[in-house]
Amino acid sequence: MTASPVLDEPITQHATMGGDTQSLTEQVALGIFIAVPFLALLAAIPIAWGGWLGWSDLLIMGAMYWFTGHGITVGFHRLFTHKSFKPNRFVKNALAVAGSMAVQGPLVRWVADHRKHHKFSDRDGDPHSPWKYGTNLRALWKGFWHAHMMWLFDSEQTVQRKYAPDLLKDRDLIRISRHFWAFVLLSMLLPAALGGLITWSWQGALTAFFWGSLVRVALLHHVTWSINSICHTIGDRPFVSRDKSANVWWLAIPSMGESWHNLHHADPTCARHGVQRGQLDTSARLIWLLEKAGWVKEVRWPVAERIQAKLVSAQPVSS
Template sequence: MTTSPDVVEVGDRTGGLPSATLGGDSKGSVEQLALALFIMVPFLAVVAAVPLAWGWGVSWLDLGLLVGMYFLGCHGITIGFHRHFTHGAFKARRPLRIALAVAGSLAVEGPLVRWVADHRKHHRFSDAEGDPHSPWRYGESVPALLKGLWWAHMGWMFDKERTPQHIYAPDLIKDPALRRISRDFLWWTLLSLAIPPLVGGVVTWSWQGAATAFFWGSLVRVALLHHVTWSINSICHAVGRRPFRSRDRSGNVWWLAVLSCGESWHNLHHADPTSARHGVLRGQVDSSARVIRWCERLGWAYDVRWPSRARIESRRVAAPSDTA
């Protein structure tokens, strides 16, 4: 089993580390209500988007804001929260490290430290007891799997118990700048939602332009990014091809590759969690790995853990000619 070197077993003690994020190790009713609103309001916007786009269309400005903000937040999650902060797939110069923390926060998927702690725990117990969001939680029958898919996709976020951050992310808590970014998650959320209507209003110089930009660039964008990210937890642990050895049921789901910025090549990730590239086979698009390569060439990222051919083949369970 491969785990992050930053997971430290210290029981229930905090080791004197400062508080990292809003709230403690359990969710209150107010926070659960806020979470429900942040899930349902953007989702309802997506439902409304279909008839609105059909009847009135969507402007190029609104579409550009949706796509631009989507991939900014998505790469902030995949490159920053996931590959860098959670798994240490590469090291980053201080400005890039801060920028990745902010970009990931703009995805509105929770505070940095909490996100990393949850994901490190997921890898420690992947698809076994203790995994925060395995779709196999309730069994392997069809009804159990349907219930498990719901749990893995979004139900787990309403669990009152939280992953102990002082156990799973002490390295991030000790960094004052990252701790501050994590604690200011509410402000990053407001900024993320405010950018599209501000741009839309200024460009069109109208309240209508601000309103449509907020609808498409804020609400619809957040909902799409949320459900694509959550699909990695649910769909990619239930279906997909598995050309690499892993101790869980992680699979490659090709049709999510572009929208997930390469995260849906999930089987390789669980076979080799610290790899900076997830799409390692022919034709596997991985935009996150491409951006990391650019950052490496610019000198912003270093000690990148690129998988060698020998490293890839050593983890295969299928013939070398197989592609996912």
């Protein structure tokens, strides 16, 4: 397998179309890409009730959700942010493209934000803590929406050279991150193309665009953002962590295992987040399959003794 083109020194300050300050144009574009899919999500039930939902729409939406969602969870998060395993070049680039097609921002910016979140989790400096404004009900409600999505509009961006210098040494990842706009177009247009080809009709293309592009993007957006908001507000905390990260079981399937968030903050580089019995984690299963195929190596699987030591119940009781 050809080695990844990694440079000895960083070649750029950042790998996005913008810099470390978000422009008004970027904020407007961001607002559009949040608002339009969300409006489609609100209209989904009446449109489905009206008969504008076919088997091909569900198939395309499910496939796109699975592909782009795991691009975020396995690629952007467990690989590029936390280095939970080492992939070959093809898998590395495929995961970078899949995550970019989730329409959650350029790769390097996403990783820089998330690494900063872990450094300051639920403390001053955390880009998206729901506890930012305090602990009373009004402050927490404001903080919840900040953590869920409003933090995305902060004009001051995370410094990429500081928080993602390793990614800035990789020509493949810089190229993919800088061409984020192209993968957004691909992500939005591919479902329509598939729907048109499957049904051989303009109506099939239109409904596939509605469900496979707009509704799918909105669902994945809000599920991903719920890890920042819901999973730092409510849930179970069986493991010791220095923040308020928690497990929320009913988000496990749509989040592809990311909502087992307490263990993740207790052991961030672990490739599997759902480590207890019955905790579904499809992202970990995909990494396992890639490892079996010989496409990834050095996977940081959970170690029983390490996990046991992190349980709250295993901590010594102070006198």
